[in-house]
Amino acid sequence: MGHINSGDTAWVLMSAALVMMMTPALAFFYGGMVRRKNILSTLNLSFIMLGLISIQWVLIGYTLAFGHNIGGFIGNLQFIGLTGVGSGPSLAYAPTIPHLSFALYQMMFAVITPALITGAFVERVRFKTFLVFALIWATVVYDPVAHWVWGIGGFLNRMGALDFAGGTVVHVTAGFAALAFAMVIGARKGYGKTPMEPSAIPYTILGAGLLWLGWFGFNGGSALAANGVAAHAIVNTNTAAAAGALVWMMLSWRDDKPSVLGIVTGAVVGLVAITPAAGFVEPWAAIIIGGVAATISYYAIRLRQRTRLDESLDVFACHGLGGTTGAILTGLFATKAVNPKGANGLFYGNPKQLAIQIAAVAIVAVFTFVLTFVIAKVLDRLMGLRVDENSEEVGLDISEHGELASA
């Protein structure tokens, strides 16, 4: 019988609030990187997820992800509309806090994940189609993957895949969905010919700073308790972000000057990469994880820029590859000394864990990519993914929302 612990409950509720803040923070992170005429549109693509996915999660999302397992793939409908999710503890998921606080905390992850994808198609997406896409994607991609990895009886969970706070569930899915969506929607008008440089880098820095703060809840709260694992997770989170920022700064400096946009991007990539590992590794490993991920993402952006693919804000390079790197490195550095509920990785005598991590990422990546590609193609046929050329030229703030960021 579970017993509600007030310290754990306070920490998880607080963490839910921190993760909630990450979605508007992400809005600013992305908003600063687009042209002036699309700032409101870009901010809104993230912000509206707080509206849309919060409702989806209450009605159907939570039960699909955390309802009683059906065949290893999906939750049943026992918690539809959050019925039966009360103030008592959930023995399966969080025995020391009210079940509702666990559902709320998980809701904020479900909200930010589709918001992360929006960086792929800013400045050209049709808002109405995006809303439909986000609803379908959350229901048929996010909820099942969350169940596979975190649900009791989910097949990746049973396989022993480690994902402390969503490196695979959140960042790999968002990154590969971004890649697929960008391939379907095509490049922005004039991409490669006219400059499309960031119009408000200070917004991006503000957003990155708030993301860093929010990530303490994202990773620290994933311990679902106010304990040593939470402390470990937060120290690792901060350490990896710091390593990512420093490494990116040095790479940027080597090429020209230390770009501030680059430094904050490096911090975010470090945060992404430590997400799956935060509660399983030692702080020294967090330095390696953050630094390696920043290096991979830095050069991945360079390679992407040489192609015709307009994955506009490099969600794939930052989140897809950052999440993949973190998930795989978890298979090297994880140790039961940090978290007895975890597993040992390759460096602690368990090479099998590395294979499990790679398999889990590969399965989720392929599933997400294929399904997102199909959803985007179908919606493109039915509703049109893009606004017309004239609306794109005018900018989505006016053509989609009838507003100006500043008059």
Place this chain on the structure above:
Amino acid sequence: MAKKIEAIIREEKVGDVKDALRGIGIVGMNIFEVKGHGRQGGITLAGRSGTYQIDMLPRVQVNIILSDHNVEKTIETIRRAAKSEDGGAGDGLIFVFPVEEVVRIRTGERGTDALKYEGDIDARLARYYAPPGRKTEAESESKPKAVKTPGKISRFFIKT
């Protein structure tokens, strides 16, 4: 009659040019933020990963309408104030255009009369040439208000 000077200068030289112009008694001007490039071409900026080029650089355009006989002195003043120390390309250009008519909205004055201010470049000349003991027209009518200039007057101040 009158001429219009359009000077395209570096952003960081606006203060120097403004001070120098005030120093010779050019008291009215408009400035615009413009973008463009001449021989200098573009510059390289640091991006998220690596660098990128921009070819339209920010500059400031200073517009002045003034009487014909003040044009040369003004051009030389702007040129000296706007020239950068390192002497690289990108210091800008000065254009001079004829002006057909000037009308001051408040008084209806026309032509070069509409361009005159108390303490301006022509008033200073008049004072300079006036015989000792006699006050100039402007000074005798009322005590001229001092032209407000910022505390720091640039090294290009020209005494009249």
